[in-house]
Amino acid sequence: METIQGISEFKSSKPTIITIGTFDGVHIGHNKILERLINNAKQSDLNSAVLTFFPHPRMVLQKDADIKLLNTLEEKKQILEHIGLDYLIVHPFTTSFSRLSALEFVRDILVNQLKVKKVIIGYDHRFGRNRNANINDLISYGNTFDFEVEQIPVQEIDEVSVSSTKIRKALLAGDIESANAYLGYEYMLTGAIKKGKGLGKQIGFPTANLDIDETYKLIPDNGVYIVKSFMDHKTVYGMMNIGFNPTVSGKEKSIEIHFFDLNEDLYYKKVQVFLLKKIRDEHKFESIEYLSAQLEKDKITSLDFISQL
Incomplete structure (x- = not known):
């Protein structure tokens, strides 16, 4: 796995299949999504990539100094290193980045910079300035810019959300064995x-x-x-x-x-x-x-x- 610091540093002639998210904890709920991503990449001869952001968007947009994450950035890299991913792209999340329109994000970043041919994403994914674009907008952009969008089913997204909540609650209660079971490590x-x-x-x-x-x-x-x-x-x-x-x-x-x-x-x-x-x-x-x-x-x-x- 190659870690890329910043979208502009990504250089590849082969198109990518990508998923986007914070992936905090990289737990068993995330693993289903990542396995799908990697298997799709192998079948389609594409590079598999995770686009994530640091600092966490809430730290920047909400000035939420109390937010607690399950993984540090280095720990996240360490965990993802072993799953067979081609690229981990860590992009600095800033106020100016958050102001990109949905069109700018898709055209300039996903298509022109990351050479995306397929996006695997949750049904509830929102993006662009003020998070005003949704999965239907992304599908429409896919038709325009010639990339496929695969929705992660509601049930799997709910599992990811539930897993993250359960892990945090377990850790704060000292129930390490339950937390480890949800994490998978x-x-x-x-x-x-x-x-x-x-x-x-x-x-x-x-x-x-x-x-x-x-x-x-x-x-x-x-x-x-x-x-x-x-x-x-x-x-x-x-x-x-x-x-x-x-x-x-x-x-x-x-x-x-x-x-x-x-x-x-x-x-x-x-x-x-x-x-x-x-x-x-x-x-x-x-x-x-x-x-x-x-x-x-x-x-x-x-x-x-x-x-x-």
């Missing part, structure tokens, strides 16, 4: 390891403090989770706490991971953790000793779960 958090206060090391549970740059990334419910990561071509398991460390009167939310059987300096390294299961809520314990005793229990619970994978 383990929910991930990606960031750099920063220095913490060192309390974990003092009580026998050294932690790596994960710093996520992307403020729009959805962070699951506070609590303790079983996680895994991949380091030096091997799987490393651990347990992770999301929360405020109330036992030591923590003031800021943190994400701290204690990796089992890992004796490595991770400071400032980029780490990606995959969440497997939540084992308990975050609690304020009477003392550091009580906290340490609970962490021992958490480790036993985690290792028992891991042994059954």
Whole structure:
């Protein structure tokens, strides 16, 4: 898969079959659409392409600073890399871009720039300035500019919508196993390891403090989770706490991971953790000793779960 940063950078002599959307989470609902896209491309000898936008349109048009996404842009690229797509086109979404008329979008971008021969899109897709054009307009443009439009059935679009809603609700409730089932893969958090206060090391549970740059990334419910990561071509398991460390009167939310059987300096390294299961809520314990005793229990619970994978 080739990632193209900006529509103007797309160069291909072969026509494309394309779908358009934010594809946040790239979950099992999306996969049906993407499989259809890729199979169509192979049958018709076309390049398969996903046109997506960043920042998310709502961040630009609604100034919605509180919007939380399931994937960072880099995570989205990582997931799409493995499905057989030819091109991921990431176009900067700006106010000026949003003002393109429907005709300008179709003629100048889809037809002239992306050489589209087929668009696979939802029945409820809207586009152009103020989103005033719909699927019927797109079909009409297809007749004018000689490309086909295939509508994704209502049921499949509803499945995508329902899946996204269910994933968010599950993550915010700490129900990682349900979220992972809807996603079709383990929910991930990606960031750099920063220095913490060192309390974990003092009580026998050294932690790596994960710093996520992307403020729009959805962070699951506070609590303790079983996680895994991949380091030096091997799987490393651990347990992770999301929360405020109330036992030591923590003031800021943190994400701290204690990796089992890992004796490595991770400071400032980029780490990606995959969440497997939540084992308990975050609690304020009477003392550091009580906290340490609970962490021992958490480790036993985690290792028992891991042994059954």
